[in-house]
Amino acid sequence: MKSEKNIIPAVLPLKKREETQNRWLFHRLNTLLPTLMEKHDVNMWIVVGREYNEDPVLKSLYPASIDSSRRLTILVFYLDSGKHLRRWVLHPNPNFEPFYERVWNPEECDQWECLRRLVDEHNPDNIALNYSSTFAVADGLSHSHFQHLSMLLDDHSHKFTSAQHVIVDWLSIRTSKELVAYPSIAELGRTIAEEALSRAVIHPGITTTEDVVDWIRQRVLDEGMETSFYPTVDLQRKGSDMDRLEGEIIRFGDIVHLDFGIRYLGLTTDTQQLAYVLYPGEVEAPEGLQSAFETALRFEDIITEEMKIGRTGNEVFYRAMKKAREEEIEAMLYSHPIGNHCHEAGALIGLYDVQGDIPIRGDLPLTANSCYAMEFNIKQYIPEWNQIIPIYLEEPVAFMQNRLEYMSKRQTSFYLI
Known part of the structure; x- marks a missing residue:
C-alpha cells in the first residue's frame, strides 16, 4: 500500500514570498537598524557590494527584486543628530526604492565621488565598515575596496571602525x-x-x-x-x-x-x-x-x-x-x-x-x-x-x-x- 505524503503547512507562491520578505525588510530598516546603530554608537555605516563577490550581509539588506550588486552598489546608513536614520543607495536601479533613497546621478559623477560628497557633507563622528577578524559575516569588505575607501576618504580614514557589532545584532535579532x-x-x-x-x-x-x-x-x-x-x-x-x-x-x-x-x-x-x-x-x-x-x-x-x-x-x-x-x-x-x-x-x-x-x-x-x-x-x-x-x-x-x-x-x- 502506497503511503500518503504528510500534509505540510502551506508554502507561499513566489510573489507572496517576496511581498512578505519586503514587508519584513522595510520594518527592520525602519525600526531595528536605527536602534542598533544608536546602541553601538555607529554614526555612519558604509556597505560596498560587488557583483560575483558579494558581501554576505548584503542579502539581508536587499529587497527581493535586487539579486546582486550589478557591478557596484554602495549602501550608506547615516544616523543624524536627531537619531533619524537616513538610508542612501548609490545605484541607478529604481527597485531600491522605497527601501533606500537613490542619491547618485551618473551624469554628474561616479559612485565613489558621490560617496565622498555624502561623507564630506555629513562629516560623521565614525564610519563603520565590514571588516572583522572574529565574525565571518562581518568581514565582507574586500581588501581592494578597503584600500580604495582609505584613499578616497583619506582625511576621514581615522574614523574607520568595524561594523561587526551592528551586523551581529542585525542578523541575530x-x-x-x-x-x-x-x-x-x-x-x-x-x-x-x-x-x-x-x-x-x-x-x-x-x-x-x-x-x-x-x-x-x-x-x-x-x-x-x-x-x-x-x-x-x-x-x-x-x-x-x-x-x-x-x-x-x-x-x-x-x-x-x-x-x-x-x-x-x-x-x-x-x-x-x-x-x-x-x-x-x-x-x-x-x-x-x-x-x-x-x-x-x-x-x-x-x-x-x-x-x-x-x-x-x-x-x-x-x-x-x-x-x-x-x-x-x-x-x-x-x-x-x-x-x-x-x-x-x-x-x-x-x-x-x-x-x-x-x-x-x-x-x-x-x-x-x-x-x-x-x-x-x-x-x-x-x-x-x-x-x-x-x-x-x-x-x-x-x-x-x-x-x-x-x-x-x-x-x-x-x-x-
Missing part, C-alpha cells in the same frame, strides 16, 4: 513580524523531518541512509524551497563500534538520526530528530532506549532553564553542564543562533569540538528576540544493547516576549518505523 512567522517555518521543517523518518520513506532492509538524504533534498525542492545545509542521516546500531553509521542499509532495531533544516522566507531552521525501527512484533523501542531519550529531554530542560537573556553563551554553557554533572548526565552542549544563516552570528553556547570557554563569540550575551538551535547530545548505557550510545537532538527555540519557547512541536519520544 528578529523583529515582531518575523517572530510571528518563524514558528510556522520551523514546524514546516519538522513536518518534513517526521515524514522522512517514517514508512513513507524508510523500508527496513532496503532503504539506505543516502536514500533518505536524497528523498529529503528532493522533497524540499519539490516544495519550492531549499535545505539550509546538506542533510545528514546516520544510524546507531546494536553491536556497532561506530556511533554514527553512514551509507548503510537501515535495519530492524536501528536508531535513525536526521540532521536537517530548510531555508524559507529568508530564514533558516536546524533540527535533529530520531526514529527507532521496530522489529516485527515490536510495538515500542526497548526500555533502555526510552530511558536514554528521557535523559536527553531532561538535559534539554536544563538548557532551557539556563538560557536567560543577558547571560553570555559561556555562562549558559557552564551552568547547564554543571547541572548535568550534578544529575550524572553525560552530555555535550553546542547550541548556536539561527536566522538568515543556519549558523547565525550571535552568542555561541559551546562548540562540538570545544566543550569549554569560547573566546569572544561565547562572551556575547543572549539577546531578546533572538532564535537558537538548541543542539546537544547525551550518552547512556543501554542494557538491551550492552553498550553506551549517544542520543543526538536539536530543537529550534526563540526568545519571544523574553521567554524561551520551542518554535515547533518538541520531539518527546522516538518516531517509530
Whole structure:
C-alpha cells in the first residue's frame, strides 16, 4: 500500500514570498537598524557590494527584486543628530526604492565621488565598515575596496571602525513580524523531518541512509524551497563500534538520526530528530532506549532553564553542564543562533569540538528576540544493547516576549518505523 505524503503547512507562491520578505525588510530598516546603530554608537555605516563577490550581509539588506550588486552598489546608513536614520543607495536601479533613497546621478559623477560628497557633507563622528577578524559575516569588505575607501576618504580614514557589532545584532535579532512567522517555518521543517523518518520513506532492509538524504533534498525542492545545509542521516546500531553509521542499509532495531533544516522566507531552521525501527512484533523501542531519550529531554530542560537573556553563551554553557554533572548526565552542549544563516552570528553556547570557554563569540550575551538551535547530545548505557550510545537532538527555540519557547512541536519520544 502506497503511503500518503504528510500534509505540510502551506508554502507561499513566489510573489507572496517576496511581498512578505519586503514587508519584513522595510520594518527592520525602519525600526531595528536605527536602534542598533544608536546602541553601538555607529554614526555612519558604509556597505560596498560587488557583483560575483558579494558581501554576505548584503542579502539581508536587499529587497527581493535586487539579486546582486550589478557591478557596484554602495549602501550608506547615516544616523543624524536627531537619531533619524537616513538610508542612501548609490545605484541607478529604481527597485531600491522605497527601501533606500537613490542619491547618485551618473551624469554628474561616479559612485565613489558621490560617496565622498555624502561623507564630506555629513562629516560623521565614525564610519563603520565590514571588516572583522572574529565574525565571518562581518568581514565582507574586500581588501581592494578597503584600500580604495582609505584613499578616497583619506582625511576621514581615522574614523574607520568595524561594523561587526551592528551586523551581529542585525542578523541575530528578529523583529515582531518575523517572530510571528518563524514558528510556522520551523514546524514546516519538522513536518518534513517526521515524514522522512517514517514508512513513507524508510523500508527496513532496503532503504539506505543516502536514500533518505536524497528523498529529503528532493522533497524540499519539490516544495519550492531549499535545505539550509546538506542533510545528514546516520544510524546507531546494536553491536556497532561506530556511533554514527553512514551509507548503510537501515535495519530492524536501528536508531535513525536526521540532521536537517530548510531555508524559507529568508530564514533558516536546524533540527535533529530520531526514529527507532521496530522489529516485527515490536510495538515500542526497548526500555533502555526510552530511558536514554528521557535523559536527553531532561538535559534539554536544563538548557532551557539556563538560557536567560543577558547571560553570555559561556555562562549558559557552564551552568547547564554543571547541572548535568550534578544529575550524572553525560552530555555535550553546542547550541548556536539561527536566522538568515543556519549558523547565525550571535552568542555561541559551546562548540562540538570545544566543550569549554569560547573566546569572544561565547562572551556575547543572549539577546531578546533572538532564535537558537538548541543542539546537544547525551550518552547512556543501554542494557538491551550492552553498550553506551549517544542520543543526538536539536530543537529550534526563540526568545519571544523574553521567554524561551520551542518554535515547533518538541520531539518527546522516538518516531517509530
